[in-house]
Amino acid sequence: MSKLTLENVSYVYSPDTPFEKEALSNVSIEFKENRITGIIGHTGSGKSTVAQLLNGLLKSTSGRVLLDGQDIFEKGSDVSKVRFRVGLVFQYPEYQLFEETVWRDIAFGPSNMKLDPNEIDRRVRSAASFAGVDEELFEKSPFELSGGQKRRVAIAGIMAMEPDIIVLDEPAAGLDPRGRDEIFNGIKKWRDSHNSTVILISHSMEDMALYADDIIVMKDGKVLTSGTVDQVFQRVDVIKQSGLDIPQITAVTEELTKRGLIDGNGIYTVDKAYEKILEALKER
Amino acid sequence: MLKDITLGQYFSGDSALHRLDPRTKIILVLIYVVTVFLAKNLFSLTFLLVTAIVLVALSGISAKIVLRSIKPVMILIIFTAVINIFLTTSTDAPLINWGVIKIYKQGIVNAVFMIVRILSLIIGSSVLLTYTTSPITLTDGIERLLKPLKKLHVPVHDFAMMMTIALRFIPTLLEETDKIISAQKARGAGFDSKGLVNKAKAFLPILIPLFVSAFRRADELAVAMECRCYRGDEGRTRMRVLKYSSKDAVAFAFSVLFILVVVLLNGISTALAI
Structure with a gap:
């Protein structure tokens, strides 16, 4: 269990050039342990920058990233150790596969953590089962697999490091709904069995509503609002303001509420909407 | 990181040099390069340097950027200068005589000449061509200039297309490399291992995905081109039709003047020497 905190973090791309661009300005976030936190925002909101700051791939221009209260760039500390503790799954991670077999990938x-071979094998098998990679595929080349399978192998590659915190940047981008559900459920199961913190980065409010515990909404490099999923969905106008689409079911219930048919603000699951509509019908 | 590498180094703008026809600029650069090596005395070399500075001024590109472009070749310049200073021998008495090391006046003169030559070569040609001509326009120009070779069955168009595509994909692949490096670093890949074999091995996790994605992109591009009925040169029209204008005539006139002045200045010194 580890605690990850951003403290007044700013990040500027290509400083002192004509292409200078501030991606994050004075952002402070505290990621709650043991929970799935969703970072959501429109393209260019700075959410992917946050991902790379969390494991020290980028160094913040100002402010600090704290892992268990310790600055990850503090003198004498080894950033590569931080990367083993904070696993980062990049967007489209299937493009980073390179080994001859799935197992080796x-x-x-x-292996980079210099663990002993038995432990490596145990971790590979365990991670593969959470990510949904069949053991039959272990001896195949990763390049023979389908897109969805490759994605799962890549996610397993990070899970196998058994990090305390796992950050996933758009893990379901480009997958069909079924592939998406499989991946998110795998992540949820992994969190439950490892007691680890999960940070999901996405632009889909729909996925967040289903899988996240807490949500941070970002816009233009700033945190617009944050809180539990329930709390954030009470502020649908803020979500819309950040340029994001709200889930379809939220749009429907919002319209119904506006017309005075039901009393349901901030509904984001079909079950809840079903309940509310039934309630309203009974009252008639 | 890798993105900081600027290849092609085109700076968009609307100066007199930007507006010249690429073919004119290619020919001018060739003339310029030849003339740089024609110049052989103080006067003509000074004139060269002045010309280079005038070209920079004409291009509207800040001197700072131009100076930065010289930095990478600084080592080469210093190296050439040092070699010239120490290895030139002449019949007059050496300026410095430390046993094996003898430095002659002629050596220092040669070194200075060499420095001026290389500097004006780099500044002149980069300002004339690479800084003020976008890579695509440049390839267009090359294709048009090489067109006569088609009669000899040289596939000029195919070469030009290959070059255009290659240039187009440099930034894309650089970005991709950056991403892959980050992704492998996140998996604990170390690029600081010791020994040549280990170092090479450490780059496999980058090279393999990079090659795979390059082939994938090539495949996709080929399909996309075929879908739009690309069949090579035959019957193909252009979006930008190259056209000579009065500006180009002026540029050519100046270049003739430039050669004449250099030749003349070369002559002056011979006259003075006599």
């Missing part, structure tokens, strides 16, 4: 991270 998943084992790349744990």
Whole structure:
């Protein structure tokens, strides 16, 4: 269990050039342990920058990233150790596969940690099962697999490092609804069995409503609002203001509420909407 | 990181040099390069340097950027200068005589000449061509200039297309490399291992995905081109039709003047020497 905190973090791309661009300005976030926190925002809101700051791939221009209260760039500390503790799954991670076999690709991270071979094998098998990679595929080349399978192998590659915190940047981008559900459920199961913190980065409010516990809404490099999923969905106008689409079911219930048919603000699941509509019908 | 590498180094703008026809600029650069090596005395070399500075001024590109472009070749310049200073021998008495090391006046003169030559070569040609001509326009120009070779069955168009595509994909692949490096770093890949074999091995996690994605992109591009009925040169029209204008005539006139002045200045010194 580890605690990750951003403290007044700003990040500027290509400083002192004509292309200078401030991606984050004075952002402070505290990621709650053991929970799935969703960072959501429109393209260019700075959410992917946050991901790379969390494991020290980028160094903040000002402010600090704290892991268990310690600055990850503090003198004498080894940033590569931070990367083993904060696992980061990039967007479209299937493009980083390179090994001859699926097993070896998943084992790349744990091997870099210099673990003993039995432990590596255990971790590979365990991670593969959470990510939904069949053991039959272990001896295949990763390049023979389908897109969805590749994605799962890549996610397993990070899970196999058994980080305390796992950050996933758009893990379901480009997948069909079924592939998406499988990946998110795998992540949820992994969190439950490892007691770890999960940070999901996405632009889909729909996915967030289903899988996140807490949500941070970002816009133009700033935190617009944050809180539990319930709290954030009470502020639908803020979500819209950040340029994001609200889930369809939220749009429907919002319209029904506006017309005085039901009393349901901030509904984001079909079940809840079903309940409310039934309630309203009974009252008639 | 990798993105800071500027290849092609085109700076968009609307100066007199930007507006010249690319073919004119290619020919002018060739003339310029030849003339740089024609110049052989103080007067003509000074004139060269002045010309280079005038070209920078004409291009509207800040001197700072131009100076920055010289930095990478600084080592080469210093190296050439040092070699010239120490290895030139002449019949007059050496200026410095430390046993094996003898430095002659002629050596220092040669070194200075060499420095001026290289500097004006780099500044002149980069300002004339790479800084003020976008890579695509440049390839267009090359294709048109090489067109006569088609009669000899040289696939000029195909070469030009290959070059255009290659140039187009440099930034894309750089960005991709950056991403892959970050992704492998996140998996604990170390690029600071010791020994040549280990170092090479450490780059496999970058090279393999990079090659895979390059082939994938090539495949996709080929399909996309075929879908739009690309069949090579035959019957193909252009979006930008190159056209000579009066500006180009002026540029050519100046270049003739430039050669004449250099030749003349070369002559002056011979006259003075006599």
